Amino acid sequence: MPGDRLRPVDLAREHGLSTQAVRNYEQAGILPMAERSPHGYRAYTRLHAQALRAFAALIPAHGHPTATSIMQAVHRDAVEEALKLIDESHAQLLEDRRTLATVRQALRDxxxxxxxxxxxxxxxxxxxxxxxxxxxxxxxxxxxxxxxxxxxxxxxxxxxxxxxxxxxxxxxxxxxxxxxxxxxxxxxxxxxxxxxxxxxxxxxxxxxxxxxGLEPLEGAMDEWRGRLSARGLAMLAGATELDAYLKARR
Structure with missing residues (x-):
């Protein structure tokens, strides 16, 4: 493909997706709309590839529905709305951490x-x-x-x-x-x-x-803490990819 033109398969291959999934993401507003050739073929660019990387990184951080809403807001040029969704996820993670701490203390006491x-x-x-x-x-x-x-x-x-x-x-x-x-x-x-x-x-x-009983639940508490830590790290990775995409859109 000339220049930075990419085919649907080029985007799909990086993430183990089908080409239909890439087209579905475009139709859902997760990716920006692609230009069409005179014959109706989609022509994606490096910007689309960056958008797909951002979306893929946001999923483990915020879940599929929220990641979808974030990308849709970005493509409506409603960045403040996207940031609010991210803030809400961070607030939920903090509340989950507080809950875990409370439960651990309750078990200890x-x-x-x-x-x-x-x-x-x-x-x-x-x-x-x-x-x-x-x-x-x-x-x-x-x-x-x-x-x-x-x-x-x-x-x-x-x-x-x-x-x-x-x-x-x-x-x-x-x-x-x-x-x-x-x-x-x-x-x-x-x-x-x-x-x-x-x-x-x-x-x-x-x-x-x-x-x-309570003693076996300690293992579940450790698993819970591990999931929260993984989600926190995923949020960092998602923020990095989304920041790169927002900069590429300017």
Whole structure:
């Protein structure tokens, strides 16, 4: 091809794409519109190649939908809109880092639950089990609420939100909180005090249960931190490629 003219296959090959994908990106506004030959063939340039490199670098940093919106904004000459989208991604990454730090601290602070007061009303009976529960160390809603310094209604609200899953005493119908339920309630309490939403806490507690407790979850925390670090580095790479493309467009 003369000069810096490129065929669709030339752009596609660098990124392991099909030529149809390149044409789709152009139609979607991810790439600038290509000139057409008298016979209708697209003629891409080095600028298109730089745009595709920027888009490919933005995907791991911001996700495919946001990367698409960033490139579309650039090609509408709405650079401020593109920068706002990037700022929002950075803000989300910072919030995710804060959440991770909060969860780690909550796990660190989560000491084994205290032994129930055998003399307290509604607490475990002789042998450490609530009568009729068959579970050592089980406790009712009142004693657990007092231990956490919250209202019983709060525990019931957490149950409705899917945070807690206490069993029912077959004789009385009262809620019976096992040692695992107490652990989950304490962790939920820590995270609520840190300002996290119930739906966010429900996801974490599901991970705790799936991992079989808090200790196995440490590995998941390390993986989470690794993903956040990878996304932060991807944002740097994406910013570099986008900056190069914006300069090439001037």
């Amino acid at each position: 989560l000491a084994p639950p205290p032994e129930p007061d055998r003399d307290a009303p509604g607490s475990a009976g002789p042998g450490g089990a609530v009568p009729g529960s068959g579970e050592p160390g089980g406790t009712f809603v009142g004693p657990l609420a007092r231990t956490l310094g919250i209202r019983p209604a709060t525990l019931r609200k957490w149950e409705r939100a899917g945070l807690l899953h206490p069993r029912r005493d077959p004789k009385t119908g009262y809620r019976v909180y096992s040692a695992a339920d107490v652990r989950d309630a304490r962790l939920a309490h820590q995270l609520r005090r840190a300002g996290h939403l119930l739906e966010q806490i429900a996801v974490l507690l599901g991970q705790v249960r799936a991992a079989g």
